[in-house]
Amino acid sequence: MSMSSQSRRSNSNPSGRLLTHIASASVLAATLIFEIKSSAYIGQGASFLEFIPAIIIIAYLEDRVPALAATILMVAVGLWARGHDQISSGDWARAILLLVSGGVIAMTFHRLRQDLRELLEVAEARLAAVEATESRYRWAFERAAMGFANTNKKGELLQSNRRLCEMTGYKEEELAQLQLDTLAHPNDRDTLAQLLARLGNDISSFVSEVRLSRKDGTAFWARLTLSSSVPEGGLSESIFVVVDDISEGRAVHEALRAQKEWLDLALSAGRLATWRIDLKGGIVTGSDTFWDILGLAQANSRSLEELSAVVHPADWPKLAASRKAAPSVTNYDVEIRVRRPDGHIRWVALRGREERHDDGGQRLGVAADLSERRQTTLLRAAAKKRERIMLEQRHRFGNVFAVITALVKMVDVPGNNVAKYKEMLIDRIRALEATHLLLSRNGSVSGAINDLVAQELHPYIGTRAISVTGPSVAMSGGAAESFAMIVHELATNSMKYGALADPKGRIDVSWTFAPEETGSDIVFEWVESGRRRTSSVVRHGFGSMIIGVDGAPLVGHSPRLEISDQGLRYSLRLSRKEIGF
Numbered sequence: 001m002s003m004s005s006q007s008r009r010s011n012s013n014p015s016g017r018l019l020t021h022i023a024s025a026s027v028l029a030a031t032l033i034f035e036i037k038s039s040a041y042i043g044q045g046a047s048f049l050e051f052i053p054a055i056i057i058i059a060y061l062e063d064r065v066p067a068l069a070a071t072i073l074m075v076a077v078g079l080w081a082r083g084h085d086q087i088s089s090g091d092w093a094r095a096i097l098l099l100v101s102g103g104v105i106a107m108t109f110h111r112l113r114q115d116l117r118e119l120l121e122v123a124e125a126r127l128a129a130v131e132a133t134e135s136r137y138r139w140a141f142e143r144a145a146m147g148f149a150n151t152n153k154k155g156e157l158l159q160s161n162r163r164l165c166e167m168t169g170y171k172e173e174e175l176a177q178l179q180l181d182t183l184a185h186p187n188d189r190d191t192l193a194q195l196l197a198r199l200g201n202d203i204s205s206f207v208s209e210v211r212l213s214r215k216d217g218t219a220f221w222a223r224l225t226l227s228s229s230v231p232e233g234g235l236s237e238s239i240f241v242v243v244d245d246i247s248e249g250r251a252v253h254e255a256l257r258a259q260k261e262w263l264d265l266a267l268s269a270g271r272l273a274t275w276r277i278d279l280k281g282g283i284v285t286g287s288d289t290f291w292d293i294l295g296l297a298q299a300n301s302r303s304l305e306e307l308s309a310v311v312h313p314a315d316w317p318k319l320a321a322s323r324k325a326a327p328s329v330t331n332y333d334v335e336i337r338v339r340r341p342d343g344h345i346r347w348v349a350l351r352g353r354e355e356r357h358d359d360g361g362q363r364l365g366v367a368a369d370l371s372e373r374r375q376t377t378l379l380r381a382a383a384k385k386r387e388r389i390m391l392e393q394r395h396r397f398g399n400v401f402a403v404i405t406a407l408v409k410m411v412d413v414p415g416n417n418v419a420k421y422k423e424m425l426i427d428r429i430r431a432l433e434a435t436h437l438l439l440s441r442n443g444s445v446s447g448a449i450n451d452l453v454a455q456e457l458h459p460y461i462g463t464r465a466i467s468v469t470g471p472s473v474a475m476s477g478g479a480a481e482s483f484a485m486i487v488h489e490l491a492t493n494s495m496k497y498g499a500l501a502d503p504k505g506r507i508d509v510s511w512t513f514a515p516e517e518t519g520s521d522i523v524f525e526w527v528e529s530g531r532r533r534t535s536s537v538v539r540h541g542f543g544s545m546i547i548g549v550d551g552a553p554l555v556g557h558s559p560r561l562e563i564s565d566q567g568l569r570y571s572l573r574l575s576r577k578e579i580g581f
Contacts, residue, residue, distance in 0.1 A: 024061045027054050028070050035074070036081045049094075051078070055102045064110040071102025147222075147243030155180040155196055155239075164243055167222070169215035180241065185211035185219050192224075199228050199239065209246065221250040273367040275350070277304060280360025286367070293348055293369050295340030312337035312345070319350075330354050332363050335370065346371045449473045449524070452480060453509050456487045460500055470511035473522060479579040482554035489546050490526050490570060498528045498568055505530030514573070521573040524556070528568040548572070555579070 031054035051074040059067035075095045079087055141148050147164030149157050160175045168175065168183060184192045188210040195206055205227040211219045225242040267274065273290035277283070282304040291298050294310055308316055315336035332354045338346045352365015452475075453468050460466060475483060491500070499505025511524040544550050548559035553572060562569040 020061050024058045024066065024070070027057050027061075028073070030054075031074060032077050035078050049098075051075075051098055052101060052105075055105050059102075059106045059109040063113075064106040067106035067109070068103060071099060071106070074102075075099055147241075147245075149175070149180075149241040149243070151180055151239045151241055153239070158238075167214075167220070167243060167245055168212065174215075183212050185213055187211070195226070196239075199226055204228050209250075212243070220245060220247045222246060267366070271369060274365075275352075275367050276362060276364040278360070278362055279356075290367050293346070293367055294338055295342070295346075310338050310340070312339060328356050332365060344371075347374045449475060449483070449511055452484045453487055456484065456491050457507070457509070460491075460495075464500055464503075465506040467506075467508045467510075469509070471513070473511065473579070475579045479555050479574075483556075483574075483579075485554055486547050486556075486572070487526075494528055494568070497533045499530040501533055502530040511574075520576050522576065522579070524572045524574060526568075526570040530567060532563070532565060532568070 031051060034050065051071070054074070055067060055071050058070045062070075075098055078098075079091065079095055082091055141161050144161060144163055147167050148161045149164055150159040151157055156179055157175045160172050165172055165175065170178070181189050181192050181196065192208070192210055195208060199206065205225070207223060207225045209221060209223050212222045213219050223244040223246050225244075227240045229238050229240060266272075267287075267289070271289070273287045273293055275284065275286035275290045278285075283301050284304055284307060285301045288298050294307070296302075296310065304320065307319065311319055315334075318334040318336055330353065333349075333351045335347060335349050338348050340346060347370040349368045349370050350365060351368075352363060354363045355361050449470060450468060450472065454461075457466055457468065494500040494505075494507065499507050506529045508527040508529075509525070510527075511522055514521045514523050546554055547561070547570065548554075548556075549561055553559050555578065556572045556574045558571075558573045560569075560571045
């Protein structure tokens, strides 16, 4: 029994303090009796040293005050037992030495008692803190959202919390009779057993996702975290187990994986690729298909400047430019040309969205190779153009015989001179042939409006009243060909039904620049005067489609056609930009 425990017991137990006082008084009384007897039989030869053990016992049992009082009493009794006349100087010296020794012993025990009391208070405070920490740990252990358990090296579940019991459906007593590997799904037991065998040898902790079996036989996915701990003092090794139910997260992960597979399948079927551009860092990331479309080797990322080597210079601003005034999120849809290493030019569409933030922004979306689609579109356009040309040529070839017949009728035989008649007829047919050759060319056709009109009306000049006036205006190739077809249709119509079919008919052709306030167009007019062979009803056919009566004309805009019994008026506006003026 330690002095601190004795002090606590004596201070806290009244009956204990009484017994202590009785024991101290008994020791004191026995010592005094022994001293009186010794002095009576031994005489002055007895010393005061026999009081030292008693003082030590009383100082141990009592506080310093009782110990000092007992010492003084012992000295007084010792001197009294020797008698007043027989006290020597040595007796006084031994008495003083006993007083000093008793005081030192009393103070020493008092100091030791105080030190022990302070140490006890510190130990009790630390013990209270440990108990509080253990209480909090126990509370957290029992009420944690994840399962906790303590096992030994054999895998026996020594202690389990409430959450683990809820996960597995077992009671804590039932889990205490099981081993950790028996909770694992049969397909995962070998893996868990191997990890447990390595725990503490090669590794101190590990995390693994395994399936655990419930009491009802169902299974759930859990993330196990096992940590090995070897306490000091030679205690056995323990393993702390954390069990987190990840079944819901695993289901979400599987759903995302399935969606990604479907997305990859859809992108592959549509021959689409994914890409992302970090506008702040200038970094481009993309799928393998994206780099294949660009003709580049597969890579995790590339700088935006690296793409300038394959993107057509004219299309580079579409990719590199940033719309600073754009909203935070906008659609991004551009088409660029890419020059692949093999020299082929590919059309690539980048569609997605652009997101802008204070610290930068990004573009992300899908990419598609439009080269085959563009080729198909061009082929279809060429086929439609070829079909239109064939229809127009068929129409002109159908009209050529009527025009030649009208030319034959228009040319009079001068003085019954057949040779002169043949020469004049051949001259007009050759002029007509020149117009047909002009309209049948596949290459670029260009020329002035005056030349195109004059060439079309050349076969009829000299036989009819024809006036052609207007400024010099050059037209680009495609516009000149289309305009020549419109003039040809007007001349053919006039030959069949209008002024060219009437010996007294007249044609006035003119073009002028429109006033500035009405635009920068060129106004073309074809005016016929004379009796027409047909009514004023407009017939709808291929010719009316060319001049724009049944839709947009081949070139120009705002066509207007007026027909009466006494003539015809046709006007057309030509944009300077459209004709390349």
